[in-house]
Amino acid sequence: MGRRGGGMNTLLLIFCAIALIGGLYAGFARDPYAKLIAIGIIAGGVMPLIIARGYVDVAAALALIIPLSTIFVLQLCKKGAA
Amino acid sequence: MEDSEMSIDGTEDLLGLISGPFSSSYISPPSESAELAALMCGLIALYAVIRIILEQDVMRKLPFLNVFSFAVSGIMALLIPHPLGIIAAATYFIGSTFESNAIASTWAGGVEE
Amino acid sequence: MISSFLQIAFAAICCWVLFITIDMIWALPREGGVVGAKAIAAAVEKTGGDLRGGTMMGNIVSSPDASAGTLLAACGVYCFGIPGGLIATVLVYIGNRICYDPGYAGTTGCFLATFMVYLGTQIGIPAEFFIIGMVIAILTIQGISHRHSSRLLGAIWRIRR
Numbered sequence: 159m160g161r162r163g164g165g166m167n168t169l170l171l172i173f174c175a176i177a178l179i180g181g182l183y184a185g186f187a188r189d190p191y192a193k194l195i196a197i198g199i200i201a202g203g204v205m206p207l208i209i210a211r212g213y214v215d216v217a218a219a220l221a222l223i224i225p226l227s228t229i230f231v232l233q234l235c236k237k238g239a240a
Numbered sequence: 241m242e243d244s245e246m247s248i249d250g251t252e253d254l255l256g257l258i259s260g261p262f263s264s265s266y267i268s269p270p271s272e273s274a275e276l277a278a279l280m281c282g283l284i285a286l287y288a289v290i291r292i293i294l295e296q297d298v299m300r301k302l303p304f305l306n307v308f309s310f311a312v313s314g315i316m317a318l319l320i321p322h323p324l325g326i327i328a329a330a331t332y333f334i335g336s337t338f339e340s341n342a343i344a345s346t347w348a349g350g351v352e353e
Numbered sequence: 354m355i356s357s358f359l360q361i362a363f364a365a366i367c368c369w370v371l372f373i374t375i376d377m378i379w380a381l382p383r384e385g386g387v388v389g390a391k392a393i394a395a396a397v398e399k400t401g402g403d404l405r406g407g408t409m410m411g412n413i414v415s416s417p418d419a420s421a422g423t424l425l426a427a428c429g430v431y432c433f434g435i436p437g438g439l440i441a442t443v444l445v446y447i448g449n450r451i452c453y454d455p456g457y458a459g460t461t462g463c464f465l466a467t468f469m470v471y472l473g474t475q476i477g478i479p480a481e482f483f484i485i486g487m488v489i490a491i492l493t494i495q496g497i498s499h500r501h502s503s504r505l506l507g508a509i510w511r512i513r514r
Contacts, residue, residue, distance in 0.1 A: 165275040169282045169315070173282065194343055198336060206315050206319065209319050217332070225339035228342070229338075229339065271481075274479075276357060276485075277361075277484055281488055284492055284496075300400070304496060307492055307495050311488050317428030318484060323432055326425070326428050326437055327444075330425050330428075333424070334447075334452075337414070337448065338452055340414050342389075344415060347389075348391065
């Protein structure tokens with residue numbers, strides 16, 4: 159009754175892979191701005207997984223919270239340095 | 241034990257219990273053309289992530305990140321054919337654009353007054 | 354199956370023409386704008402691209418423009434019909450102001466795209482094909498080769514001049 163189709167399963171698998179690849183890249187990147195971009199990739203990879211469970215409002219809230227926390231981290235980076 | 245189906249179908253019904261929003265009748269699951277579109281968006285997202293990793297210059301990673309945001313926003317809207325889907329997709333897209341804008345501005349030395 | 358891909362290709366071409374036209378009308382490749390767009394333009398020019406094309410690509414990244422407007426209009430029409438597209442127009446307008454962009458490229462793009470996608474659904478192309486079409490269109494501009502696409506945008510800008 160509530161089984162997901164095969165297409166949905168493939169999609170969720172792709173996004174799990176994206177979140178993992180983003181996380182690995184965030185760990186191994188040297189440039190601080192590349193790390194922040196990788197955090198954005200993790201966020202984008204996780205969003206469809208939350209939506210697929212039906213938590214649309216949680217996903218909308220996270221879509222506001224994660225970029226805001228990235229901006230707070232950016233305030234730690236000195237202007238133009240690195 | 242209320243449903244006797246559980247003992248017959250086993251793990252299949254267990255997966256049915258943890259399925260998600262489409263077991264209730266509030267939202268209909270996406271149609272087949274929407275599934276095709278979502279799958280293509282997912283492949284484009286994966287391609288964009290690989291291009292981000294392979295790119296050397298930090299500032300040139302940002303257009304690929306923009307492509308990734310487009311793809312993820314599209315998928316978020318495709319999976320939920322309900323007005324809340326637009327709100328979630330638009331919020332994610334604007335948040336991601338704002339974040340890319342902030343990264344580019346800080347890299348370039350901040351906003352000059 | 355083949356007809357689905359043909360419909361997706363047609364939707365992609367429509368979205369590509371619409372967003373490039375509206376962005377050229379609002380003069381996105383003109384110099385100036387946000388600091389981040391200038392940094393991205395300089396990085397694109399370093400690889401051998403065109404500076405005007407790079408400025409437009411930087412403006413697409415930094416603020417919701419007609420491309421974002423078209424995507425969200427397609428999402429809106431898919432989820433809720435024409436009222437959904439108009440809700441998306443309001444959200445894109447708010448997003449433009451949040452990103453410190455004083456222009457109206459995103460808002461007009463979203464508004465016109467709402468009607469384009471609705472006309473498409475009347476012809477028989479479902480709205481989800483416009484969503485994937487817009488993603489393919491932005492992939493061709495920003496996701497394959499920055500050098501070549503910035504040169505193409507620079508050439509179109511020179512025609513507009």
